[in-house]
Amino acid sequence: MNITVTVNGQAYTRDVEPRLLLVHFLRDELGLTGTHWGCDTSNCGACVVWLDEAPVKSCTVLAVMADGKDVRTVEGLERDGVLDPVQQGFTECHGLQCGFCTPGMMMTARWLLDGNADPSESDIREALSGQICRCTGYENIVRAVRWAAEHPASETEGAAP
Structure with a gap:
């Protein structure tokens, strides 16, 4: 087709x-x-x-x-060489270990933040509940999403990737 x-x-x-x-x-x-x-x-x-x-x-x-x-x-999260705050948050908060689940986690986190700019820890955990990370225990992933919520794109523009 x-x-x-x-x-x-x-x-x-x-x-x-x-x-x-x-x-x-x-x-x-x-x-x-x-x-x-x-x-x-x-x-x-x-x-x-x-x-x-x-x-x-x-x-x-x-x-x-x-x-x-x-x-x-x-690949569509990064814009003009600037990481999305979610990507930057995963870097800043060590939100990945092996990295296998990371792309899916990032896409879900960006979707959550686009609909809820200030999610609670419970909101983040619920949004990510359909995804499995076998390495991290989720703590740093949740911290990474909170970091992204606290640093919207306008604040992270120009930050080193």
Whole structure:
């Protein structure tokens, strides 16, 4: 099937098999390997991207379902060489260890902050509850999201990545 998907603001047209998952479209067809492929069963959340401004686990979405839609990946968080506050927060607060879950965590955190600029610890934990981190115990991830909430983009612009 011929599809056109806008990813991080750029339109891509490809001929794909109807059974191709969005995670494989992003990684294999477009070379955007920031979206990680973990469990393939929607349990881990490493593959979270935005589909028309809503977080989805891209291992459960067919690429053809994204035809005509906007997709945002972790590569789309950084703007003009400046890290998104969520990315900066993960750096400042040591919100990652192995880094495998990090792209999905960041995409969910950005979605949360876009809808709730001052989330409580409980709000953060609930938003991230559909994602698994096997390394950190979540404490520094929650701190990273709070850091991002306390340092909106206007304050982090120009910060060294």
